[in-house]
Amino acid sequence: MTSMHGGDIAVIGAAETDELGVLPDISMIELHAQAALNALRDAGVAPADVDGLATAGPLGIEVAHHLGLTPRWVDGTSVGGSSFLLHVRHAAAAIAAGAADVVLITHGESGRSGTGARAYARGPASLTGQFEVPYGALAPYSTFTVPALRFLHDRGMDATDLAEVVVAQREWSSRTPRAMRRELVTADQVLAAPMVAYPFTKDMCCVVTDGGGALVLTRSDRAADFAGGERAIYLLGSGESNEATLVSQMEETTRFRAFQRSSAEAFATSGLTHADIDHLMFYDAFAHLPLYMLEDVGFVGHGESGAFVREGHTRPGGRLPMNTNGGGLAYTHTGMYGMFAIQEAIRQLRGEAAAQVPGLTTSFVQGVGMFFAASASLVLANRRP
Amino acid sequence: MSDFLTPKATPETAPFWAGAAEGVLRIQQCDACGRHYFYPRRFCRYCHSTDVRWTTVSGRARLDSYTINHRPLRGTESLSPVIALVQLEEGPRMLTNIVGVEPDPANLVLDMPLTVDFEPRGDMTVPVFRPASTGSAEGTR
Numbered sequence A: 001m002t003s004m005h006g007g008d009i010a011v012i013g014a015a016e017t018d019e020l021g022v023l024p025d026i027s028m029i030e031l032h033a034q035a036a037l038n039a040l041r042d043a044g045v046a047p048a049d050v051d052g053l054a055t056a057g058p059l060g061i062e063v064a065h066h067l068g069l070t071p072r073w074v075d076g077t078s079v080g081g082s083s084f085l086l087h088v089r090h091a092a093a094a095i096a097a098g099a100a101d102v103v104l105i106t107h108g109e110s111g112r113s114g115t116g117a118r119a120y121a122r123g124p125a126s127l128t129g130q131f132e133v134p135y136g137a138l139a140p141y142s143t144f145t146v147p148a149l150r151f152l153h154d155r156g157m158d159a160t161d162l163a164e165v166v167v168a169q170r171e172w173s174s175r176t177p178r179a180m181r182r183e184l185v186t187a188d189q190v191l192a193a194p195m196v197a198y199p200f201t202k203d204m205c206c207v208v209t210d211g212g213g214a215l216v217l218t219r220s221d222r223a224a225d226f227a228g229g230e231r232a233i234y235l236l237g238s239g240e241s242n243e244a245t246l247v248s249q250m251e252e253t254t255r256f257r258a259f260q261r262s263s264a265e266a267f268a269t270s271g272l273t274h275a276d277i278d279h280l281m282f283y284d285a286f287a288h289l290p291l292y293m294l295e296d297v298g299f300v301g302h303g304e305s306g307a308f309v310r311e312g313h314t315r316p317g318g319r320l321p322m323n324t325n326g327g328g329l330a331y332t333h334t335g336m337y338g339m340f341a342i343q344e345a346i347r348q349l350r351g352e353a354a355a356q357v358p359g360l361t362t363s364f365v366q367g368v369g370m371f372f373a374a375s376a377s378l379v380l381a382n383r384r385p
Numbered sequence B: 001m002s003d004f005l006t007p008k009a010t011p012e013t014a015p016f017w018a019g020a021a022e023g024v025l026r027i028q029q030c031d032a033c034g035r036h037y038f039y040p041r042r043f044c045r046y047c048h049s050t051d052v053r054w055t056t057v058s059g060r061a062r063l064d065s066y067t068i069n070h071r072p073l074r075g076t077e078s079l080s081p082v083i084a085l086v087q088l089e090e091g092p093r094m095l096t097n098i099v100g101v102e103p104d105p106a107n108l109v110l111d112m113p114l115t116v117d118f119e120p121r122g123d124m125t126v127p128v129f130r131p132a133s134t135g136s137a138e139g140t141r
């Protein structure tokens, strides 16, 4: 009996597009396809072997048809940047249930150049159109960031704590040739950068890029049938939760309960505790998010996130390396970063990362989507329990 | 003022927007559990009772959190750059603009008392908030 958790499901292929960054000469759908071809090659999986597909952005059937695939299982769960974490979890359930054998998960977005991109429109009668847009709450940097001042205030923290997240992650991106922002910075430099939306300066906001990534999953006991099985990474546990699609309707401004719920389920299903986790990928569209996550996922106590980062525990050589590609703040952010958080976790667990941390066996990936609407959590490992 | 900033009422939210046009802040309260809630629905979000009614609230609120937007998108430059979460005295939280004050953090102290005011967006009127101490509040008219 195959379980969706406990290492019975494996990621046997993982790859990004050839390039990330500013790519005006390739369309959104071709970013999906390039990532898919790269991941299938990485896995040693032929197109005919793929019978499941999940994606967000375009419809799953659009991507499937573009790739010449006729999957018997399609998941189009679309909750912003965390979608791909949910796809991993849903694919694992589908594979365990026998609804699919080999699932391809794709992401591609021309978030910087807008080449072949879909129009993103919110009608004036939508909840957002009525209760957020009339106030100029349109761009992520002026909407997703609104709760942060209260988070900092209630903990006796300030914008320096946001800056320290950037400082720590630049230590990782400086060792990562594919990262968009690679310069080392001091907290003072981050604080002195141009203001985007107080208290967030430019460096506290993610890069805006084009790119894509893809994953291939199958049952662990089938992994050996494919070349990618030798470097298989296993899903030990996962969780998902949701809250409000309007930022103003978060249950609490200073914590995101969906992070708490989805991460608790990921720990419970994995059978691991916080002490078992070697590596964190915490989705960072803006610098406050890793601080929320460190506390809400429970790696530090209430109010301890700022000091934890400032003291260097998440930097190279620290005891809990976090966002080791530089994160969305430095590596890449196409608009839906979750795929890249998973990719870096897999590179680290395979021992193939640019800024490789020695001796890792487990990674915790925490996603967020549609501002404070959706949460998803994955526990990955490079050996079966 | 850009068209995309103009909200469009649904059958469920129409009384909210009609109130705003009259210069009153009107939200819903549940008769079964007594709680106020926002945004408008046909039922109470806490207990699912459909025994709910519209009520004019005090217009008093406190500043929960905010950003000061230094990069307004095209068509939004005329709005206050202060995008805020406010908590109404009756409990619910709303996203809004803070008006009637220079957009400087020194003037925007968390928990400061606010009072409702109203601004046009196209042919609609939306509730905004201003510091309670600055007077000239129109919210109780």
Ligand SMILES: [Zn+2]
Pocket: B030, B031, B032, B033, B034, B035, B044, B045, B046, B047, B048, B049
């Ligand atoms: Zn009720």
